[in-house]
Amino acid sequence: MEGLNFFFSDIMVRVLIGIFEFIFSLVILFHLNWKLTLISLCILPLLFLATRLYSKGIRRVSREVMEKGAVANRQVQEALSGVDVVKVFSAEERETARIHNFLEDYKRANIKRTVTFSLSSELLSLIGAAGGFLVLWYSGWDIIRGSFTLGSYIAFSGYLAKLYGPTQMLASVGLSFQPAFIALQRVSELMDLEREAKDSGIKLSKLQGEIEFRGVSFSYDSKPALREVSFKINPGEKVLISGPNGSGKSTLVKLILGLYRVSEGEILIDGYRAQDISLSSLRERISIVSQNTFLFNDTIWNNILYSRPEASAEEVEEVAKLSGVEEFA
Ligand SMILES: Nc1ncnc2c1ncn2[C@@H]1O[C@H](COP(=O)(O)OP(=O)(O)OP(=O)(O)O)[C@@H](O)[C@H]1O
Numbered sequence: 001m002e003g004l005n006f007f008f009s010d011i012m013v014r015v016l017i018g019i020f021e022f023i024f025s026l027v028i029l030f031h032l033n034w035k036l037t038l039i040s041l042c043i044l045p046l047l048f049l050a051t052r053l054y055s056k057g058i059r060r061v062s063r064e065v066m067e068k069g070a071v072a073n074r075q076v077q078e079a080l081s082g083v084d085v086v087k088v089f090s091a092e093e094r095e096t097a098r099i100h101n102f103l104e105d106y107k108r109a110n111i112k113r114t115v116t117f118s119l120s121s122e123l124l125s126l127i128g129a130a131g132g133f134l135v136l137w138y139s140g141w142d143i144i145r146g147s148f149t150l151g152s153y154i155a156f157s158g159y160l161a162k163l164y165g166p167t168q169m170l171a172s173v174g175l176s177f178q179p180a181f182i183a184l185q186r187v188s189e190l191m192d193l194e195r196e197a198k199d200s201g202i203k204l205s206k207l208q209g210e211i212e213f214r215g216v217s218f219s220y221d222s223k224p225a226l227r228e229v230s231f232k233i234n235p236g237e238k239v240l241i242s243g244p245n246g247s248g249k250s251t252l253v254k255l256i257l258g259l260y261r262v263s264e265g266e267i268l269i270d271g272y273r274a275q276d277i278s279l280s281s282l283r284e285r286i287s288i289v290s291q292n293t294f295l296f297n298d299t300i301w302n303n304i305l306y307s308r309p310e311a312s313a314e315e316v317e318e319v320a321k322l323s324g325v326e327e328f329a
């Protein structure tokens with residue numbers, strides 16, 4: 001944050017100095033030759049237009065660079081975390097080629113951004129140079145006719161640089177802000193995501209264990225995973241749910257845990273509507289052994305304690321015994 005504040009105050013100071021320089025030079029230029037000053041001001045709308053035009057392009061390519069970078073990162077991360085599988089199936093080359101493609105995309109987006117940036121700054125300089133040329137051309141005639149002196153021209157050009165300099169600086173500051181705006185936009189997209197209200201709702205101190213689904217449908221994005229599922233499980237009952245890959249078994253359990261909201265129908269737990277129960281009280285009373293086991297980089301003891309940090313030593317040992325961990329731990 002410190003660095004960011006410094007960055008903004010640095011820019012603010014430069015912008016203020018730029019504005020002061022601009023006004024100061026403008027007054028002197030008008031005093032030296034008002035006609036020439038008006039001619040040199042003609043290029044300011046052009047500068048403004050070019051900045052507007054390039055802002056859009058820079059925003060687009062910056063977004064592309066960020067998105068391609070995120071995709072490439074994810075691919076590399078995935079390949080590294082699955083490195084054993086990659087090796088077992090001798091898929092190193094295939095995997096490398098695949099990642100190479102994503103990195104190529106990322107590189108292309110970066111080149112595009114660099115080219116757009118360079119072109120924009122060249123265009124800004126070109127417009128500035130065109131202004132200088134206009135002034136030279138017009139004052140040249142005046143000098144030949146004798147109505148403007150060479151000395152005045154040199155003074156005029158000097159102050160003109162002080163007028164164009166800050167204008168170009170402001171335009172390029174505007175352009176260099178665009179990638180930051182896009183980054184900020186991406187961060188705020190994340191910040192705007194709704195937070196799960198874990199502690200509002202009915203707090204259940206004990207669960208009987210009655211679970212009822214009434215016409216529950218659920219879709220991930222637009223892909224339906226469960227369609228009108230209804231059943232009732234009584235307390236103490238043991239139920240096995242089987243079905244082919246991707247038929248929605250895990251989704252069903254995730255809905256009970258409140259990890260997703262049902263799209264249609266309702267889930268009742270001990271007769272309460274699942275959405276009315278406080279999520280933390282619900283999750284504290286449900287145990288789950290997932291098919292994708294995940295262990296934290298910590299001791300077995302602490303991994304066992306994870307679901308209930310206040311459990312006693314005897315309880316941890318009991319769990320270790322029940323799960324067969326005790327044999328090797
Ligand atoms: N996070 C997710 N985002 C998008 N789609 C998902 C997500 N999780 C699961 N799906 C899709 O929802 C459907 C149901 O998936 P689910 O994991 O519930 O099936 P499953 O019966 O548990 O499968 P498996 O036997 O492989 O464990 C599948 O088509 C799956 O591709």
Ligand SMILES: [Mg+2]
Binds near residue numbers: 249250251291
């Ligand atoms: Mg599953």
